[in-house]
Amino acid sequence: MLFHSMTEADLDRVTAVTVDEPISWIPSDRYLDELAQGMYRPEWTWIAEDGGQVVGRALWWGQSRSEHPIALDCLHVDACVADRAAVAAELLTTSLKAFAEQGASKLPLYNLTLPYGWREDLAVAAALAWRRDAALAAGLTDEVERLRLEWTPDAGVPAGGGRLTFAEASDEEFLQVFRRIAVGSLDRETRRNLAAKGAEVAAREEMDFYLDCPGKREWWRLARTLEGEVAGLAIPSATPYNRNVGYLGVVPELRGRGYVDDVLAEITRVHAESGAELITATTDTGNAPMAAAFARAGYRTAQIRMIYSAPES
Template sequence: MDHAELTFRPISGPQELDLFCQLTYGLDHELADDLATGRRRPEWLWVALRGGELVARAAWWGRAEEPVPFLLDFFDVEDVTIGARLLRTATAEILPAGTRPPVYNRIIPVDWREKAATRSVVEDRMAALEQNGAHLLAERLRFEWRPGIPVAPPRNRLVFRKIRDENEILDLMTRVLNGTLDAHSRDDLTRMSAREAAIRHYQDELAHYRSPRDWWRVATLPDGTPVGFVTPARNDYHPVIGYLAVLPEHRGNGYIEDILAEGTRILAAEQVPRIRAATDLGNVPMANAFRRAGYVNFERTITMSWP
């Protein structure tokens, strides 16, 4: 059939979720609640139809109080060209002219490169995004800790205390950007100062955690000198190790393991069913620390962004 028979449109409401889910993804079960809570809106869920058949779909995620979405996280295509057209059409309707598109983030299997069929699906989605000007920002490892996995006892090299206030966490977040291995932060630093990047990260993520900030910890030497910090938290879906970092002057001493263990202990004491965490494929020290702490790499993510 010819492409003229294609229809590109947003869904009309929750009653069309069955249509939207004719193509599948592991997060499909979250869509109804996301729509009910305002994290998604019908006008942010788009479909490409040939007759009544779904041939591509895209969905953005955001926050109820914000007018534009924060993230593109659903994008499934049966044909690269149709997927690219759907994305181009939907983006023009959803975003104000001149707005930089939100990043694309997609959960994929750990072994996605090893299976030809899976690799083809991932690469087709990436190709459709590249036709719309996106480029690969990072591949990330997703980790999970489960109850019953031992947590390392304190080694008494560091002292842990609560974060004093917002200014302190912003100061620490600014300082750790020096030499960071995180691709998102490095990308931010091409557009803004370290302080601006820290504020943006805080406002986009940490400020929205549902859990008490009393859980956050600064790690110090016995004399009170800050070494790093960790923000164990609950996001909209899971308990998480939200941000963990060591200050540049203290890297290379193994403190990352002590700080991760402290964050894990805080969440484990809350009887959580799991703890989720993630780090870039290229951040080998952080990935190794998660593995040594008993976290299992159960998925990966692909993140793409626009200039």
């Protein structure tokens, strides 16, 4: 079996692949559209070929200006293959090795979208099982389950509590607050980065990530109490597809007072007032306080995301 990135001659075969499992996949029209935008690329599109037939594909995605891919959007191996997990693992291992050799300092993750309540659906659970085995075998062993939430205008804009003020601030001021709110965070990725890299590096990388997102820097706000004490930050952001809740947090000494509701209300207000018809957000399933805050603000759980990534060295 051959594993290689796509050439121009492979395009029709790649787009002819269909997925009949009840799990996230990328249809040909979306792939071609985003290929033209540079979010999919031939060198990021990997296939498994057996006897001249494409029996597997891995579609890695990045932003149009990305030097290296950010995430795996779609992994498929044909049901005719005896060991789908083994072929998928080899496909992932080969492509990840190529990305590392091309200079990627951080390996892309595998972002797998599932319907809410997927554990009760045997077909979805089976579709996840072999993909999960492949991801783990390829070294993407850090597994996180996240809620994917949505706000639409019919939910109404949540009212702020009037206990915080929001204002623009310098990058250095934001960086200081990024460092502070990482302490004691329930977010798995934040805790992992803090342990592996320390507060300074973790905060800088988090901030740089949001600076690089499609959202505008002028949307960012520091939250302060009415007495002028820094309470946290609100970062409305965006993806290439829609507005989203980028990052929010409350400093450790002021947690437990309900300020998270005010911060989330501010982010929602910023997007709603500019006409957003959909605001998305994610949070770990284990972060019950944040999930509850989203529910209070009118966000509903739309999907589940399973994320597989390489452990931080």
